[in-house]
Amino acid sequence: MTDTLTPVLTAGWADERSWTLDAHVRRGGYAALDKAFAMGPDAVIAAVKDSGLRGRGGAGFPTGMKWSFIPQDNPNPKYLVVNADESEPGTCKDIPLMMASPHTLVEGVILSSFAIRAHTAFIYIRGEVLHVIRRVQAAVAEAYAAGHLGRDIHGSGYDLDVVVHAGAGAYICGEETALLEGLEGRRGQPRLRPPFPAVAGLYASPTVINNVESISSVPSIIAHGPEWFAGMGTEKSKGFGIFSLSGHVQRPGQYEAPLGITLRELIDLAGGIRQKSDGQRHELKFWTPGGSSTPLLTAEHLDVPLDFEGVGAAGSMLGTRALQIFDETVCVVRAVLRWTEFYKHESCGKCTPCREGTWWLVQTLARLEKGQGTEADLDLLLDQCDNILGRSFCALGDGATSPISSSIQHFREEYLAHLTHGGCPFDPAAATAWADRTVGANA
Amino acid sequence: MTLQQDRTGQDVDRTDLVSLTIDGVQVSVPKDTLVIRAAEQVGIQIPRFCDHPLLAPVGACRQCLVDVPDAGNGRGFPKPQASCTLPVAEGMVVSTQATSEVADKAQQGVMEFLLINHPLDCPVCDKGGECPLQNQALSNGRGESRFAASGGVKRTYPKPINISAQVLLDRERCVLCARCTRFSEQIAGDPFIALVERGALQQVGIYEKEPFESYFSGNTIQICPVGALTSAEYRFRSRPFDLVSTPAVAEHDACGSAIRVDHRRGKVMRRLAGNDPEVNEEWITDKDRFAFHYAQQADRLTYPQVRDTDGSLRPASWTEAFAVAARGLAEAGAVGVLPGGRLTAEDAYAYSMFARVALGTNDVDFRARPLSAEEADFLASEVVLTGPWDGAVTYADLEAARTVVLVGLEPEDEAGAIFLRLRKASGRGTRVLAVAPFSSRGLRKMNGTLVPAVPGAEAEVIESLADRAEHGIGADTVVLVGERLATSPGALTAAAALARRTGARLAWVPRRAGDRGAVEAGCLPTLLPGGRPVADAAARVDAATTWGVRSLPEAPGRDADQIVAALVSGELGGVVVGGVDPDDTADPAATRAALRAARFVVALEVRETDVTREADVVFPVAPVSDKAGTFITWEGRPRPFEAVFTNPGSLPDLRVLAGIAEELAVLGRGRPLGFRTVADVRARMEELGGWDGERPRPAADPLRPSSLGAEGMALATWKQMLDLGSMQDGDAALRATARMPVARVSAATYDVTGPTVTVTGDRGSVTLPAEITDDLVDGVVWVPANSFGDGVLAGLASPGSRVSVKGAGA
16 A cells, blocks of 8 residues: 555554454544543534534535534534435445444544534434444444443533434435434435524434544544644545545555545556456546546546545536446446436435436436437437436435436447447446456356 | 415515515515515416415425526525525515526426326316316426327326225326325324325325325315316316306305305306315315215205195195195294204394294294203303404414313314314414313314313313413413303303403304304394394384384293294194204204194205104205305304305295295285395395394303212213214215214223223113223213214213213123
């Protein structure tokens, strides 16, 4: 490893039984609590503000500012809700984090709850990942047993209860207000805003909702100070983040680095684009900077700094730093259709553009993939996207249009090739992990 | 749809107005007004589906997107905004589809999406011709479907499914606006329907064991902006453009709900809620909506009949029937009049005048139900001649009150529009207290508090209300007393005293549409029309002068129970009966005996009944659809309506009474009434006016018999909204949505009796499933009054009396 990487959250992942309380404490875990209790809640909020930490769930909203929106004169209880409903195609950072070091999250929950004066915190974990739910539950139980949770934590007089909640399996519940609906026992559908969760969130009480990685970053900020954190990253996107490389690289995985690193550097760290059997390398064709809802980019964007501003300037979004790497063997139409099928399946049904639009997009794309239709169907697709983007109730509909419009922008010719070829000109097997193995080589 | 907004707007202080510009037109509206509603003020209709002015905004359908280049802070919204969720702001600039290409394209896009999974089966859809989706697709959509042109495949479902016996759902037509589910949750409080599944497969669903049984379910059909919800009653019956619509007033309770009667070729096809913000807003009960077939039944009387020499009834001409009736009444001796509680005010006036002028008696009483002298005094001293014009309690007052006390009244069953208004009020901070034997479902839905009372002992509880500070009885309290309180000695007197002592305002809520009008018209033994006390000589002179007679009978008349007793004893020889069902009266057996004992019975009825079968002359009278008239609401608000149908063979009661009176005058008894039409009567009533003399003083507190120590349990009962009432005849789907009759017992009783109980009173017994009611007062059993057999009065016991409750197996 080169020193481009800044392992903080991931530092202990390779430790023996890293998920245990012992392993966490050996690395100094839970030490930040006493420091924070001595500082007081407002100082903790100030430290997080000063660190420049921005939400790691995709939108990049300054975390400290979000906390300061909680009206402390509101007589209702305050709640912290951790959004661990990681479901975006390509995004795979929170789940390994919770598997490898759940106590980092729990410690962050305690610090963050203390800062916003919450005495109950909820960790809403995606229902499909039962192993993760069990691991976080075990960590919470350990933390209770060790006196890090419950009454009078570390003798500070501060009380906190943490509830680990299992979702029922819906992508929409990653949307924070739909998550709150789910947490309250209702169907996961986004709520009308205002009121915003900071004012009337969970049980109509002031609520902070943060991503797992954001909350997990707080212990290090308290332990090392906001200047330490702000010393990493770029001017407006400070600190570090987990970059999840998947797809056609030699060593897919989690790479924790300062914001502003480029894909070129990350691909180098990951051993380059995957090799063919003859030792030659495939070529990067397209990639998503932050999951399938962020417009895809191409090889010409290899040197775009991966921070909120840099990726925005390139016409996409940093999102969750879910870098899905596709080489030239991949049919972009096929990839986009699969994503669109996902959005159709996950649309909650509340608003018309997303519910009906995704239904139609899939049909139009499926015909194009089969080589049916005309070039005019591309304009139809773009017009459908135009009628969904910014017209939907929440960002799910917007996200569904991103892969379609960006792929037509960058790969219009490839769509047309399907029409002239009378179907997909690609060999789908060529994109698979076993593509270059012949039957003979296997033997 | 926006009338209410207008009205509240008028009351708002000018300084609270917010000015904005919509499509270049400046408009000032009260703050918090939504842009979609502000646009209506300047005549701009923004298309919409999920938006409804009486439901909380949801922003789901996205049809009402508009462009907002300036949100009032100099900055615009980057994306089109849903105008149904966006409140106005000072200086805001809004461009709708009329002036903005962005807004127009956004709306066209949403409309196109809405139609891709819609079957476009307008030619076979009940909503076709009056469908917001159809209309707005034409005004704000494209003519050709790009989805169909590109080979799109629609989502389909088997159709339709029953979500209740009455309401059917065609899922593929649904645009998922959630109006129906929001109505059920927010307005009716019956959240038995909900959206289930997700994406394009999202649909309205019910829980398998709980169908959509709500007294207000029909409203969801009316507010459905597509043809997804239909009623079993109207489905496939007619096309909207074949219907003639006539505004009317619902006849099933004293709420005076505005309705719209849609009819075709002399037949009512359906009824819809009218829009009257001061009364029923846009909602009506399922009874008001679906129960109209009673007038189209095979037993409808269509011609007069007289008793033949062989004892059978034979058809007769109107003139013969008038003559026979007059001769019979003249020969019968003293005659009593039982008009019933379903009359229009004009018909009630005719009965009142007929008794006094043609028959020369005060023996007239509209109360075809258990009654008391205390009640008549209460009506004369506290109720008659009050109305919204002089500060009487109105629907709006219910909303504004801090506390509303219900005594002897179960609004969800007995006055649906009051229930909905109170439920709305309770969501905004009004406290509802019910003096009742248990917390009904309606009370729980109003978030109300039970003040427990054994039936018959309400008076003491009412007296103690003001002593309990937590009840907060004061000038901002409204006390609603139901007609059932007549059977609870001292209760009405106590309620009036409570109001006087605390400054609380009092209103009497009868069950039937004609009850209040009959009070005003003087269909009581102690009251002449316009609240004139019979006992007051000046009042008698006043009425006599207007009626052109020398004098009126001085002695107070017999009430309905006394008329029955006098017929049995022979003191009275004849009786004129309007819409009275013997089984509704205090003693059904006695009433039947009285009809048999009477020397001469004249019946005025819509359909053949036990009374017409006993009568010597039967006159067919018009149901409300065939006549003009006025119902007076519980508030005292006149609700005039015109005839839906012109039916020459279907005359109002007043015309029949005028005919008999003319024949009686020929025989030398009384004098003609001097009117023949509804318009005539209205003019006479206007001429007579209200009594401006002294009101009768409240009567002394009557004796309260103590039932302590009596054996058995006290019988609590009232009529459920949907039951075996004859005015619900002919609509099986409606009746199927009625609540199952149960006997409500305490857990302790249930432990003894088990799941089926036999309740036995002095008039019979009934076996019903038992249901545990947690807060039921000790020693009380509740059964529905008219949901089995001949009803409680005929087949069980008198309300409040003692009954025995045993396990059915025992």
